[in-house]
Amino acid sequence: MPAGAPLDASPREVPLSAxxxxxxxxxxxxxxxxxxxxxxxxxxxxxxxxxxxxxxMLIPFLxxxxxxxxxxxxxxxxxxxxxxxxxxxxxRRFRDWVLSPAAxxxxxxxxVPIVRLVERLSRPRGLWVSERVAMRVAGxxxxxxxxxxxxPLPLLNTLPxxxxxxxxxxxxNRDAVFMVAGLLAGATxxxxxxxxVGLIVTLLLRLRSLP
Numbered sequence: 001m002p003a004g005a006p007l008d009a010s011p012r013e014v015p016l017s018a019x020x021x022x023x024x025x026x027x028x029x030x031x032x033x034x035x036x037x038x039x040x041x042x043x044x045x046x047x048x049x050x051x052x053x054x055x056x057m058l059i060p061f062l063x064x065x066x067x068x069x070x071x072x073x074x075x076x077x078x079x080x081x082x083x084x085x086x087x088x089x090x091x092r093r094f095r096d097w098v099l100s101p102a103a104x105x106x107x108x109x110x111x112v113p114i115v116r117l118v119e120r121l122s123r124p125r126g127l128w129v130s131e132r133v134a135m136r137v138a139g140x141x142x143x144x145x146x147x148x149x150x151x152p153l154p155l156l157n158t159l160p161x162x163x164x165x166x167x168x169x170x171x172x173n174r175d176a177v178f179m180v181a182g183l184l185a186g187a188t189x190x191x192x193x194x195x196x197v198g199l200i201v202t203l204l205l206r207l208r209s210l211p
Contacts, residue, residue, distance in 0.1 A: 017115045024108050034073075034106050035095030036086070046081055048087070048170025049088045050142065051118070053077065055111040057149070057161030067149040067157050069097060074146030074164060092094030092206055096154070118165075124174045138167045141186040148189055151167070153196050159189040 019040050024032060037052055057070055073094050099107070129137075142172060145160035163186035168177025 014115075015114050015119055016051065019117060020052070020107065020112055024112075027199070032100045032202075033141070034097040034099065035090065035092075038078055038090055040096065045172065046077065046088055047136075047168045047170075047172025049077060050164050051115070051172065052168075054161045054165030054168060055107060055114070057157045069094075070161075071146045071149030074142050074149065074160075077144035078139045078146060079141065079142060081135045084135065093203050107207060116131060118169055122173045122175045122178055123168050126174075126176045128176070134171060138171055138179070141167060144190060145186055148193055151193060156189060156192065156196075159185055163189060 012112055020037070020082065023037050023040050053070070053073060056065065073090070077088060077092060134160065142164055145163055148156055148160045163182045164179045166182030166185060168182075169175060170177075
């Protein structure tokens, strides 16, 4: 693809918020699997997938320990982006993950409004790099955010999810503002991890030095 071609060039006639509402409408009749959501967005590229995958951790409706599931999903997406895969793919283990009734309700009531807000704010704004470079940069940061979610440090779920969502919007619409915001959010999360680890190490060393 030429360097100036749009990232995630795909049909956008149907807004993502409408796609999500249609997928979640079936929740009253049958459980909604993660694979169901992925199938509805996979043909529209990694940008939409990252946006969808950012919602579960951004909205605090998942039970404790869910980051150990979402983190590997981020990592799996990132590896595919770094390898230059044309469209996202997920192993069956992740695809079979069933969203609870509380999760689907939270997505309908809080997740969809967030997506609608993003749809109003984002537009193409000078992402002056090729698809190859943008995907690699985004892939590195998404991979790091997946690692952060797997760390045992508390209160570090929302910021990585926000970073992933913003990066997804930036890729989808070639929106430099959202892309840079996502990278900054990711860098902030990494800085907080480094600071937390440094404080823990310092505390342990001081405790060790006590008589």
